[in-house]
Amino acid sequence: MSIKKEDIISALEEMKLTELNELVKAIEEHFGVVASAGIAVAAGPVADSAPSEVSVLLTSAGAQKVAVIKVVKEITGLGLMDAKKLVDSTLPAVIKENVKIEDAEAIKAQLVEAGASVDFK
Structure with a gap:
């Protein structure tokens, strides 16, 4: 059985953002790879129900x-010690809550560039 690329893309277009996230994690785990930030951004438009x-x-x-602490300090407006405590806290640590998707992607890009791993909830 051969599945066409167009069929896969069509199926992905109908998935919710959370379903796409779960699929990416499953693919990463199965193949032992890590998706880059560019792939997540290029996944397509967010569904209305997201x-x-x-x-x-x-x-x-x-x-x-240290670079991550500096970025967290800048993003959150916390002092240096508070930003360090946040980065050193039990992970995952909430950096910002109730952020628009576009702003969250920008924050993620800054943190990833500094060397951090970031996820959305």
Whole structure:
């Protein structure tokens, strides 16, 4: 049985954002790969039933923890010590709550560039 690329794309277009996120995680786990931030952004328009606001979660500070702390400080407006405590806290840590999808993507891009791993809730 051969599945055409167009059939897969058509099926993806009908999925909700949360379903796409679960699919990406399952593919990453199955094939042992990590999707880049560009792929998630290029996934397509958000379905009408998807939430318009999300919470940005820091899932890992990565190897460049100091750079991530600086970005968290800038994004949240916290002091340096409070930003460090947030990054060092039990992960996933909420960086911003009730953020528009577009703003959340911008925050994610900043954090990923600094070396962090980010997810939305």
